Amino acid sequence: MAELQNDRFLRALMREPVDRTPVWIMRQAGRYLPEYREVRARAGGFMDLCSNPELACEVTLQPLRRFRLDAAILFSDILTVPDAMGLGLYFEAGEGPRFERTVRDAASVDALPVPDIDSELRYVTDAVSLIRRELHGEVPLIGFSGSPWTLATYMVEGGSSKDFRHIKAMAYDAPEVLERLLAKTAQAVTAYLNAQVEAGAQALMIFDTWGGALAHHLYPRFSLSFAEQIIDGLIREREGRRIPVVFFTKGGGLWLDRIADCGADALGIDWTLSLSEARRIAGDRVALQGNLDPSTLYAKPEVIREEVARTLEEYGFGSGHVFNLGHGVHPQIPPEHVAAMVDAVHDLSPAWHEQ
Amino acid sequence: MAELQNDRFLRALMREPVDRTPVWIMRQAGRYLPEYREVRARAGGFMDLCSNPELACEVTLQPLRRFRLDAAILFSDILTVPDAMGLGLYFEAGEGPRFERTVRDAASVDALPVPDIDSELRYVTDAVSLIRRELHGEVPLIGFSGSPWTLATYMVEGGSSKDFRHIKAMAYDAPEVLERLLAKTAQAVTAYLNAQVEAGAQALMIFDTWGGALAHHLYPRFSLSFAEQIIDGLIREREGRRIPVVFFTKGGGLWLDRIADCGADALGIDWTLSLSEARRIAGDRVALQGNLDPSTLYAKPEVIREEVARTLEEYGFGSGHVFNLGHGVHPQIPPEHVAAMVDAVHDLSPAWHEQ
Secondary structure (H helix, E strand, O other), X not given: OOOOOOOHHHHHHOOOOOOOOOEOOOOOXXXXXXXXXXXXXXXXXXXXXXXXXXXXXXXXXXXXXXXXOOOEEOOOOOOHHXXXXXXXXXXXXOOEEEEOOXXXXXXXXXXXXXXXXXXXXXXXXXXXXXXXXXHOOOOOEEEEEEOHHHHHHHHHHOEOXXXXXXXXXXXXXXXXXXXXHHHHHHHHHHHHHHHHHHHOOOEEEEEEOOHXXXXXXXXXXXXXXXXXXXXXXXXXXXXXXXXXXXXXXXXXXXXXXXXXXXXXXXXXXXXXXXXXXHHHHHOOOOEEEEEEOHHXXXXXXXXXXXXXXXXXXXXOOOOOEEEEEOOOOOOOOOHHHHHHXXXXXXXXXXXXXXX | OOOOOOOHHHHHHOOOOOOOOOEOOOOOOOOOOHHHHHHHHHHOOHHHHHOOHHHHHHHHHHHHHHOOOOOXXXXXXXXXXXXXXXXXXEEEOOOEEEEOOOOOOHHHHHHOOOOOHHHHOHHHHHHHHHHHHHHOOOOOEEEEEEOHHHHHHHHHXXXXXXXXXXXXXXXXXXXXXXXXXXXXXXXXXXXXXXXXHHHOOOEEEEEEOOHHHOOOOOHHHHHHHHHHHHHHOOOOEEOOEEOOEEEEEOOOHHHHHHHOOOXXXXXXXXXXXXXXXXXHHHOOOOEEEEEEOHHHHHOOHHHHHHHHHHHHXXXXXXXXXXXXXXXOOOOOOOXXXXXXXXXXXXXXXXXXXXX
């Protein structure tokens, strides 16, 4: 493997000194880029793109050609694991992801196979290996998965949901059945993330997109504890280097003190909590990644620059901050606005890392 | 006016001693009730129901006939004020509320009329008077409005939104234009709520349903400050009795300490924050209303009862708690499950009010 030329991202996740704040963008390979839309049209459906390692590699690298980013992230979908568990993932135009089969009772939970990553998800690990090779050590490659709770919301509801009625009823009426589903999913996710590391991923991120929909007393039981099980089982060193793990519960700001003990090296933070407050709560337990409101990128470039300045100032002096949005970049954002954000991080962040 | 026979709700909002915790339910007059669906079908469209005082009165009273509730809330829509400002509210099946015209620039903000409540919104104050009369003093009547920020999201976006792209771009690119819109809306809402008090409303609630979508540093400027302007301008005493005000920012748990100084008598709390933590933060500044996850009502009645017990215990001993959901009741909830919740509050809460 080519030697890593830019390790700012990995160093910041370990709170080691850096010359400036590293930056990447959730969904940086996505529909806001015309070159992505071109490849996607060529591929056919969204899953055709995800399951083709060459095309997945191509779109993963696209944003790095445009912007001075400090990390690449595997292009894939969070629902590959439940799909490999036989639920039949498909996408309907304008409807988001759907599953042909749902998992709502003990029998269907117990019937779910733990997927054989090497065969069922080979297209993902092949993409990781290829991307890693094609990066030539330029920046580190992030592998990822959805959290068990977040994956289970789709498995139980059969798709996206506003009220999570089936899974929440299950949480109340049959908590031990839901726990079996989450445990099985956690086992699959652990194997999946470790396979990504073995294929070349240099950092891992776990997206708990829907953890914030849980009631405060259920979040630790049904989301956090299964994320912890995964983190406990991950390969944490490879090629003589730490594999840092980022855990992100969107809408989890109120629970940050508890989440900071989950075993991750860093936590994602959304835009409802200031980084100064998040840093005060997290102390020296974890690094922080975030947290510009993605809608900020609808504003004028001058305003975007001011908001980057504010965000950097909120984190303050020293390492331990990875600049990012507080959630994925929206499809309608002009790429020049993304460039304004990335450039501002390059220009303004060195001042926060001088001795 | 008939003398009020049950003032538990008003007393709890003022943190005065009560014999048990009062309970009402956000959207208690709504689609989960077959008798509501029957009246709505008879009325025609949703706005035909809102704008007919006799029918609005009928559906307001329906849940009181079924459940032992401690308050009635005016049946209306939060978007009556922008509709009266000439934006042309309409409802499309399955699409939620829409406006014919949007407000996205200085010219359209400045062209917006401040509505004449007495004529344009007479149907609302007529409904309030009628409901108050028909209640015969059984329980107090709550009047309500959306917050300026929440109303403005619909006025600027033209309907419901996931990403609030237009109003957030406005907040960044033209903050003073957005402030003019919010100030004008706050003026209209203040007059609207005072007209409801003059027509007989005995408590007021301001719903800031979308405040939690704002970035932490923008919430005080674009939502909270305009709610404060309204609260400052409200009639606070009538018929020799305090008119308590409840302010509810859904998703605002992280900002509770700041919100507790807004001038309201009580704050709505959603299910992401425990009432014990909320009470610790709010101290003796405000009463609290909430906070069962509405999805809890999909569970079995025995489980609902346990969750009510947990919620009461989290608040703990003494007055200052109004039991409610953390958001509106969902349309698919069986009415018997709502009854299980209300009965549990009646059965279990007296123990928390003994000397």
